Amino acid sequence: AAGVIQSPRHLIKEKRETATLKCYPIPRHDTVYWYQQGPGQDPQFLISFYEKMQSDKGSIPDRFSAQQFSDYHSELNMSSLELGDSALYFCASSSPGTSGRGELFFGEGSRLTVL
Amino acid sequence: AQSVSQHNHHVILSEAASLELGCNYSYGGTVNLFWYVQYPGQHLQLLLKYFSGDPLVKGIKGFEAEFIKSKFSFNLRKPSVQWSDTAEYFCAIEYSSASKIIFGSGTRLSIRP
Numbered sequence: 749a750a751g752v753i754q755s756p757r758h759l760i761k762e763k764r765e766t767a768t769l770k771c772y773p774i775p776r777h778d779t780v781y782w783y784q785q786g787p788g789q790d791p792q793f794l795i796s797f798y799e800k801m802q803s804d805k806g807s808i809p810d811r812f813s814a815q816q817f818s819d820y821h822s823e824l825n826m827s828s829l830e831l832g833d834s835a836l837y838f839c840a841s842s843s844p845g846t847s848g849r850g851e852l853f854f855g856e857g858s859r860l861t862v863l
Numbered sequence: 864a865q866s867v868s869q870h871n872h873h874v875i876l877s878e879a880a881s882l883e884l885g886c887n888y889s890y891g892g893t894v895n896l897f898w899y900v901q902y903p904g905q906h907l908q909l910l911l912k913y914f915s916g917d918p919l920v921k922g923i924k925g926f927e928a929e930f931i932k933s934k935f936s937f938n939l940r941k942p943s944v945q946w947s948d949t950a951e952y953f954c955a956i957e958y959s960s961a962s963k964i965i966f967g968s969g970t971r972l973s974i975r976p
């Protein structure tokens with residue numbers, strides 16, 4: 749079965765550079781979530797999109813922006829990178845279930861290292 | 864504030880021991896509850912979920928969890944753990960008033976062979 753695809757899997761950047769992460773949800777899933785997981789930390793919610801509109805916003809820095817495109821894939825853009833941005837960035841997708849928004853299906857994650 | 868807390872940061876058990884991991888959440892109306900597992904170096908995977916109905920839910924790999932509304936709890940249990948259960952376990956909650964899922968801080972489970 750198709751899963752959530754994230755690219756790139758690994759990314760190394762210098763401070764103050766820009767990075768873009770991509771997420772391709774499971775087909776027919778209309779909701780995408782972005783989470784940031786630092787070393788030894790729990791996943792922190794960044795932002796979510798439903799039907800190409802931002803649906804909720806968490807602890808996403810102003811230096812970060814994201815959008816969901818017409819084909820439902822999403823991109824997370826990170827500018828002026830800082831050392832503290834080094835983390836595993838997970839994308840997850842879901843489709844509304846019979847109650848609530850259903851479970852999340854996670855991608856393998858994109859590991860960003862900022863030097 | 865909407866939040867979920869896991870009491871145990873690190874649990875160490877021997878194989879065949881019974882497991883119970885605590886999870887409590889703050890009141891916020893109707894909730895959906897989840898347990899996710901993250902094996903070393905892997906992404907999060909769903910263990911089990913509760914939306915409504917029978918408060919005792921069974922998941923994969925012999926795990927189960929019980930939703931106790933009066934205690935705002937959703938503890939994870941397994942009667943007999945295996946070495947392969949070594950992983951990080953995250954309780955997660957979705958409030959019906961929000962469109963995001965909030966994760967607890969996670970419990971690292973180490974199993975001694």
